[in-house]
Amino acid sequence: MNELLHISSNPHIRDKATTGKIMLDVIIALIPATIVGISVFGLKALLLIIVTMISAVTAEAVFQKITHQKITISDGSAALTGLLLALNLPVSLPVWMAVLGAVFAIIVVKQFFGGLGQNFMNPALAGRCFLLISFGTAMNNFTIDGISSATPLANLKSGMAVDISKMFIGTTAGTIGETSAIALLAGALYLLVKKIIHLNIPLAYIASFSIFVIIYCLFTGRGLDWEFLAAHLCGGGLMLGAWFMATDYVTSPITPRGRIVFGICLGIMTGLFRFCGKSAEGVSYAIIFCNLLVPIIEKLTIPKAFGREDEDNE
């Protein structure tokens, strides 16, 4: 033997999963929703998606270059942020606003706090909320086939009827990626099968939100209105939020019980924002608000070690 042997601590083998592969899987899972978005909203949607993704990746590379860090765009996280942001934008949005949103998401929300894994808010959603606050009119201008129209939830809020089957397929007004419940669920199934996400957060979110809606219905004299519930579950980005953004590893709790608590908080906050707030939509705000609760949720839900279940942690 003429070569030196490698020395390192155990274990000496590693699983094949890498950060890059996980990000790629999430991007793959978003493909159905992206395709539906493009086919419903046209080529402008495709343009927004491409521009936003390129802006996000470029912003990350440029920032890391300027600050003399290792450029890590190959991990796919910036591309994913760009895609998620684009799917959360209305198709009518001017391209430069989308670019601004992507740059804000990557530089202010992610890189200023230390890059991947360090941000405390979901960058794509923070980018969206930044745009919502800055350009309220443009961000709320939902068009379909070039005609401005209200989102199903806005219609519901003003007391109009909605077409659930259209909402399920995705041919309604809304942001590019949020309208098709079926496409989003297909992607979610892919993530579950590939074990990228757990059921706990989305399930706790959807269940607690459903309970909130049912209680709301009962208290406001609607009775058990299943159609109203279904519309609220399919509309307003709940599916996109619950399966793809609430499950963002970085900004959700790492503790198993914490994930359930997080999901419940999301359900309640979404309900409050939707029914008590001025806007018809509440998922984005609920998620970034609950992102802020993650440290405290984790602290309160530290698991008990094996064989020490009967002891207090403190």
Next chain:
Amino acid sequence: MSILTFIGGVHPNDGKDLSKDAGITEYKPQGQIAIAVSQHIGAPASPIVKKGDYVKVGQKIAEASGFVSANVHSSVSGTVKGIEPRLMASGSKVDCIIIENDQKYEETEYEKPKSIDKLSASDIRELIKEAGVVGMGGACFPTHVKLSPKNEDEIEYIIVNGAECEPYLTSDYRRMIEQPEILIEGLKVILALFPKAKGLIGIEDNKPEAIKKLKTAVKNEENIEVKPLYTKYPQGAERSLIFALTGRKVNSSMLPADVGCIVDNVDTVFEIYNAVINGRPLISRIVTVTGDAINNPSNFEVRIGTNQKELIEAAGGFRVNPEKIISGGPMMGIAMSACDVPVIKGSSALLCMEHDEVAAAEERNCINCGRCVDACPSRILPSRLAKLANAGNMEEFESLNGLECCECGCCSYVCPAKKNLTQSIKVMRREVLSSKRKK
């Protein structure tokens, strides 16, 4: 019946196909023999031979120096060349008795013990102690100490650990399929010490042949049961095994005996048989020589003190130059700087890997994915603990139960950011434990 297992764990490629069909062959050492005086947990044995002495196979050459210590015997016949420190697989230097092997294998006269029915419990323990039997799964805890718990009457289960959950290792497997009857007889010796106890043999279900053979062997044994276990690493870790078989939980500050269990590895039980029924000391063990860099992966019965370099030659040498050689399995084994080290009682394998996956992996930021949390059999938060360890925060490390880590390696294995979580936690654990000892 639900499949017996534990919570957490990982499913690495088991690599056992390389060597599982290679029958146990005896390997006779060619060169000098170096027998370490400290091959076990506890006080090193004190040498009772000196330079120039002639020793025979099985002759005691170093004596246990305390209760938690173990005798050491010569594995060959020949002349003692001296006592000098030698490099061990662990990387530390340990005093070794160097013996020039005369290749005659002249044996000492063993006193054939009385039949088992005529032996008292203390006779049995004395025979095990005399033979220098230690836990051969790797920890090398003196077996006579393990078999003398304070709460002798409360021991309900004697568990034979046939899980062999470490990838690549096949030494226990070969022992189980080649000598199942001896394993049962060995278990019966231990059961004779604990009349209230029942014998359980836990085997992962990726070894159907071993399960079948042992089930046949226990057909007429009322007090012994063979239990197939779900194949998942670390199924053979003491705490995981006890939980899977009995539902009882042991934490880091408890001993298995506290929940009425005693766990012994397959090879240990075999040596107990050898000690009590044949009156022979522990002078050899089975070593799996394997890995993708080895020409003929093999299972050798090797005399303690044999230079491990010889084993590589015996297994056909290297197919390619290995990047990494591991003493033990890939999950908990120790990477060796050189294979010019002697076999000790706990050397289960010599794993030669063409590629080092650890060096090839690029470390990135933690993304909080929680895979380490899901995989941890101790149900703690590895990513958090590693962060605290790297920051030197001893107090919080302890309050988050960092000491519960069993160093199984699952967290580093699953980490998509390729962080060396186990390493960070392991270092901090040692630090906390040593600072506790000082107090």
